[in-house]
Amino acid sequence: MTQKIIELKNVSKSFGNDKVLHNINLDISNGEFLTLLGPSGCGKTTILRLIAGFENPSDGEIFLNGEKINAIPANKRNVCTVFQNYALFPHMNVFDNVAFGLRIKNLNAEEIKTKVDAVLKMVKLENFAQRKPHQLSGGQQQRVAIARAVVNDPLVLVLDEPLSALDYKLRKDMQIELKELQRRLGITFIFVTHDQEEALSMSDRIVILNNGNIEQIGSPQQIYEMPQSLFVAQFIGEANVLTGHIEEVQDDFIKVQIAQSCYQFHYTHSKLQKNDKVNVILRPEDLQIYLDNAEKTHCLSGKITNIVYKGATVDLRVALENDNVVTISEFFDDSRHQKFVVNQTIQIGWADGVEVILHDT
Numbered sequence: 436m437t438q439k440i441i442e443l444k445n446v447s448k449s450f451g452n453d454k455v456l457h458n459i460n461l462d463i464s465n466g467e468f469l470t471l472l473g474p475s476g477c478g479k480t481t482i483l484r485l486i487a488g489f490e491n492p493s494d495g496e497i498f499l500n501g502e503k504i505n506a507i508p509a510n511k512r513n514v515c516t517v518f519q520n521y522a523l524f525p526h527m528n529v530f531d532n533v534a535f536g537l538r539i540k541n542l543n544a545e546e547i548k549t550k551v552d553a554v555l556k557m558v559k560l561e562n563f564a565q566r567k568p569h570q571l572s573g574g575q576q577q578r579v580a581i582a583r584a585v586v587n588d589p590l591v592l593v594l595d596e597p598l599s600a601l602d603y604k605l606r607k608d609m610q611i612e613l614k615e616l617q618r619r620l621g622i623t624f625i626f627v628t629h630d631q632e633e634a635l636s637m638s639d640r641i642v643i644l645n646n647g648n649i650e651q652i653g654s655p656q657q658i659y660e661m662p663q664s665l666f667v668a669q670f671i672g673e674a675n676v677l678t679g680h681i682e683e684v685q686d687d688f689i690k691v692q693i694a695q696s697c698y699q700f701h702y703t704h705s706k707l708q709k710n711d712k713v714n715v716i717l718r719p720e721d722l723q724i725y726l727d728n729a730e731k732t733h734c735l736s737g738k739i740t741n742i743v744y745k746g747a748t749v750d751l752r753v754a755l756e757n758d759n760v761v762t763i764s765e766f767f768d769d770s771r772h773q774k775f776v777v778n779q780t781i782q783i784g785w786a787d788g789v790e791v792i793l794h795d796t
């Protein structure tokens with residue numbers, strides 16, 4: 436079994452009368468890349484601050500490597516933090532920024548040099564040791580911030596939106612670098628981001644938070660393909676939600692009455708029964724437009740309201756007859772997509788094999 440490095444047991448946090456975390460239970464494995472994701476104000480930073488020791492829980496217990504750490508101050512925890520704004524010392528060069536924590540620990544100069552040189556090499560900044568932060572790009576400053584944390588050999592690194600200040604291209608590069616660095620170091624990363632694509636692509640597991648509660652914990656694939664609530668389905672990726680009631684349940688399909696018509700969907704995990712009200716959730720890539728009526732098996736009729744070219748894919752917004760608006764994402768094909776125009780009436784459907792997501796309402 437993998438070793439638990441961090442455990443939160445029934446952790447709650449209030450500021451004055453305002454309870455911002457409710458009974459959080461979370462186990463984090465050693466070496467894991469765990470991401471906290473959720474809307475602004477849901478409590479992500481507060482969880483990081485509790486783990487790092489900058490806040491105390493109002494209730495509950497926090498364990499690091501099996502030891503209860505509620506009463507242990509931040510500087511004795513072996514947890515390091517990388518802040519969003521990097522918080523580098525502007526008057527110190529890169530080497531001194533990274534060496535700072537080791538000097539506080541009274542390591543000798545030779546040891547400090549060996550360690551700092553090694554981490555600067557790891558983050559590919561060995562030729563920048565003498566530069567001041569203002570002489571570095573955003574991505575380089577970001578790597579100094581990581582080097583400064585990693586040099587202390589922390590058990591856990593907490594990173595609060597460390598990439599959010601970077602432009603798109605640099606951000607993509609840093610995502611890959613950061614993930615590789617984490618793999619090489621084997622350090623547990625607890626990462627906060629607002630960017631769901633970043634969360635999906637970097638994490639071993641994602642924790643979805645809503646209003647100080649955990650909505651779901653799972654691998655990126657579990658979160659995307661099997662969201663346990665409508666909130667999660669709509670927060671991660673785009674969700675087309677069709678509301679109706681169940682007409683028939685079989686082992687591998689379900690029939691749902693939506694507005695005036697009955698539709699069949701592939702579905703294998705049903706605990707639902709006839710007449711239950713349900714939300715049927717279809718991802719944009721699960722839907723397709725039928726040009727030729729002969730193709731259609733089960734389809735909805737609607738009008739195209741918007742066509743968005745995205746390079747490899749194209750997103751089509753379609754207003755259905757029952758007033759729902761859905762988004763359909765298809766691989767872009769010039770000859771096919773030339774035929775679509777705004778206000779055109781079309782039929783949309785879903786492939787037989789596509790398993791829908793179903794939640795009772």
Ligand SMILES: Nc1ncnc2c1ncn2[C@@H]1O[C@H](COP(=O)(O)OP(=O)(O)OP(=O)(O)O)[C@@H](O)[C@H]1O
Nearest residue numbers: 450453455473474475476477478479480481482629
């Ligand atoms: N020191 C504090 N005093 C009072 N309230 C606080 C304090 N710190 C955080 N809060 C409140 O706790 C809630 C959670 O805040 P937190 O910073 O953890 O959110 P977040 O998920 O990190 O949001 P964001 O995505 O905007 O960074 C918010 O309602 C916030 O106003």
Ligand SMILES: [Mg+2]
Nearest residue numbers: 479480481595
């Ligand atoms: Mg925050």
